[in-house]
Structure formats: structure tokens, C-alpha cells
Amino acid sequence: MKLVWWFSVPKIVFGDDALSELEIIQGERAIIITDKVVNGLGLADTVSNKLCERQWSTAIWDGAIPDPKVSTVKEAAEAMKQFGADWIIAIGGGSVIDTAKAAWVLYEKPDVQLDALTPFDILGLRAKAKLVCIPTTAGTGSEATKAIVIRDDETGRKFATINPELTPDLALLDPTFVVGLPKDFTAYTGMDALTHTIEGYISVWKNDFSDGCSLQAVKMIFNWLPKSVEDLSDLEAREKMLVAACLAGMSFGNSQAALAHSLGHSMGSVLRLHHGLSVGMALPYTIEFNCRDNEDCASQYAELAGIIGITGKDHVKVSMKLAEAVRDLMGKIGSPRSFAEAGVTRDIFDEGLERLVEFAMMDSSLTMNPRNTDSHEIRKMYEYMFEGKVIDF
Ligand SMILES: NC(=O)c1ccc[n+]([C@@H]2O[C@H](COP(=O)([O-])OP(=O)(O)OC[C@H]3O[C@@H](n4cnc5c(N)ncnc54)[C@H](O)[C@@H]3O)[C@@H](O)[C@H]2O)c1
Ligand SMILES: [Fe+2]
Known part of the structure; x- marks a missing residue:
């Protein structure tokens, strides 16, 4: 039997000045996906201000919840569509990052059933937007994976799935974004x-x-x-x-x-x-x-x-x-x-x-x-x- 393996990771930028990468990415309209706690810490504003200095338009959607549900993901996808994002910037823990990744799928391919998504599906992501992840917890590593974990609204069951296209484009690791974590x-x-x-x-x-x-x-x-x-x-x-x-x-x-x-x-x-x-x-x-x-x-x-x-x-x-x-x-x-x-x-x-x-x-x-x-x-x-x-x- 012939076997083939992939090792996929995003471009990873780490260190004090990791956010400087935002000064060179090309685009015009970024939607920041986050939650209310992280937004309250001003982290979304820090990123938004950096992009606005370059004349980008930005929007902040802070509706993510711990262990995101399919319905939460749909709301985020709708916000991406309304805004017409060409970049998605997830700032938060794994719950926020998974919300952004899953919503990105629905933004690009509204007919996809998240609980039926398999590693073998060809999604054609990136026709509309690319994804940057800025983790605020040192835990899930979701900023580097092709995985999502989402909760079914009716049964409450968390399901995990992977797809190679879900590996983010960019992961920015800035320790000051984690310092507020209790x-x-x-x-x-x-x-x-x-x-x-x-x-x-x-x-x-x-x-x-x-x-x-x-x-x-x-x-x-x-x-x-x-x-x-x-x-x-x-x-x-x-x-x-x-x-x-x-x-x-x-x-x-x-x-x-x-x-x-x-x-x-x-x-x-x-x-x-x-x-x-x-x-x-x-x-x-x-x-x-x-x-x-x-x-x-x-x-x-x-x-x-x-x-x-x-x-x-x-x-x-x-x-x-x-x-x-x-x-x-x-x-x-x-x-x-x-x-x-x-x-x-x-x-x-x-x-x-x-x-x-x-x-x-x-x-x-x-x-x-x-x-x-x-x-x-x-x-x-x-x-x-x-x-x-x-x-x-
Ligand atoms: N996709 C993957 O590869 C992958 C891997 C592991 C886990 N997960 C999923 O990730 C989720 C868990 O993510 P998590 O452990 O990062 O927790 P989380 O994202 O649920 O956050 C936990 C709490 O910490 C708060 N918080 C986050 N950053 C903060 C900061 N810097 N300061 C203060 N408060 C902060 C959040 O608002 C939230 O209330 C689960 O749903 C899990 O199943 C996904
Ligand atoms: Fe885990």
C-alpha cells in the first residue's frame, strides 16, 4: 500500500513584536472574531488600531462563547458576510479560534454541514478570506491545527473534526496577549x-x-x-x-x-x-x-x-x-x-x-x-x- 503524509502548519511569528506582521499582510477589510472577556481587555482594539493606521476597515464581532455551538458559528459567519471580510482575525482562546475557523468555512461555503465535514472534503477556502489567529491562552494550539471542536445545539455533544484547509494562514504568538489569563x-x-x-x-x-x-x-x-x-x-x-x-x-x-x-x-x-x-x-x-x-x-x-x-x-x-x-x-x-x-x-x-x-x-x-x-x-x-x-x- 502506498502512503502519503502531510505536515501542515501556518506561518508562525513569535516574540515581543509578533504583531508587526500585521504591517505587511495585504488586504483591506478585517473582521476580528473574539469574545466579550478578551474584547474587554482591549486586545481587539490594539489589533484594529494597527490595521486602521494602514487605512484598513475593521469590524469587531465579540459573540464567541466557551465551547462554541453551531448556532454561534452561524452568527459569526453572518457577521463575516455582512462586513465582506477579506481577512479574519481570531483573538482569543480555543473557543474563539474554533468559532472563527468554523465560521470561515460557512462564510466561504454556506451549504457545508459542519458535523458532516471530513478530512477529505475539498472546500476551496481562501476564495474570500484568509485567517490569522492570535491566541490568548497557552493551551489548545488551535492556531496551528486543522481541527475544530464545536458543540451541537440540540444534544450538547462536542464533535471534533479536521480538514487540511483549516490550517490558519498565520499564527501570531505575543505573550502580552496571554498575561491577563487567571x-x-x-x-x-x-x-x-x-x-x-x-x-x-x-x-x-x-x-x-x-x-x-x-x-x-x-x-x-x-x-x-x-x-x-x-x-x-x-x-x-x-x-x-x-x-x-x-x-x-x-x-x-x-x-x-x-x-x-x-x-x-x-x-x-x-x-x-x-x-x-x-x-x-x-x-x-x-x-x-x-x-x-x-x-x-x-x-x-x-x-x-x-x-x-x-x-x-x-x-x-x-x-x-x-x-x-x-x-x-x-x-x-x-x-x-x-x-x-x-x-x-x-x-x-x-x-x-x-x-x-x-x-x-x-x-x-x-x-x-x-x-x-x-x-x-x-x-x-x-x-x-x-x-x-x-x-x-
Ligand atoms: N481546534 C483545536 O485544535 C482545539 C484543540 C484543543 C481544544 N480545542 C477547543 O478549544 C476550547 C477551549 O479553549 P481554551 O482552553 O483556550 O479556553 P476558552 O477559549 O474557552 O477560554 C476560557 C476562558 O478564558 C477567557 N480568556 C481567554 N483568554 C483570556 C485572557 N488572555 N485573559 C483573560 N481571560 C481570557 C475566555 O473568555 C473564557 O472565558 C474547547 O472548546 C476545546 O474543545 C480546540
Ligand atoms: Fe485539547
């Missing part, structure tokens, strides 16, 4: 980045390019995430985490996420827990699950563990220690390690369990997990996650 979201979004880099390294679609990104990102996250949570104004830590999250996006965006994302998307859908909190909580349990009966996967975890100084001949034992190190990191930064720690009561958990399992089983990331699983095991994993028990099956 402690809890700094921790949770950092855990999302760690989950991307670890899952990108063990996914069945892993490849040498994505591996290179993962290895650097894992080192940077263990080093810089505690510092960025400890001192929210530490610009060096913010910049390193922004770069690490983008590298992690380049990794999983070109390999794929796995079981922790299936469990986590479902937690976001059913319990409305933040994405990074959810996938981060699931991560150590999935390491413990995947490393059993799968020497290849255990040796991959062991390679990652080696980067943070955990070594040994028995790869399963080393993988289990990696899971422990992830839990220690979460303890240090205050990211919940169990449902109980996240404040989910037994009643709420029991009430949601059926749907948690159902949605996790439907999630696309499950396909790329190195160990096959079923609804019985997933239910058991959630039970262990409620109590904070180490996986032993």
Missing part, C-alpha cells in the same frame, strides 16, 4: 497542551515530524507551566508556554489526539467542565490504561518520561511513573486530578455517567488510540476517575 485557566489550558503533546506522541498516526514537536513541548511544559501559574505576570514563562502549546498543536494536529480527548470532550459536553481541566484529568488514567499489554506504546511513554528524568528498563513501570509525574504537576498547579476534586458530586456524576460513556464512544479521537477499548472499560475508567484510583486493568 490562575485556574492558566493551569487548565497548560494541561491541555501537555495532553496534546503526550497524545500526539502515542497516537497511531504519530510520525517523525510530530514526534519532534512533542519531545520539545513536553520538556518545555514540565519546566515552564508551574512558573507561569506561580507568577502570572512572568512574561518569559508566558512566552515559553505559548510556544510549547503551539508546538503541541503542531504535534497532535499532524498526528491526532487519543483516548484522553475522547473522555475529555464528553466531560465538556455532559458536565460542562473546561476542556483543559477535562483532558488533563483524564491524561494520567489513560497513560496507565494504554501502557498495559502494548509494549510499543509503553516504550513511547518511556521516551517521553526520559525527557523529564524518569528512566528504567521496565517500560510499563516507567509509564506508570510518568502518570504519577503528571499527577504531581497537576497537584502543584491546582488542576483537579479526579471528579471529586473538580467539585462534581456523586449524584451529578451518576446522573451523567450513561451519556459520558455514550459520547466518549462516539468521539473521533478514540480511533487513534493505541489500545482498543469498549464502553464497559470506559465506564470503569470514569469510575476510577471519580475516586482518583490508579488504573489497574
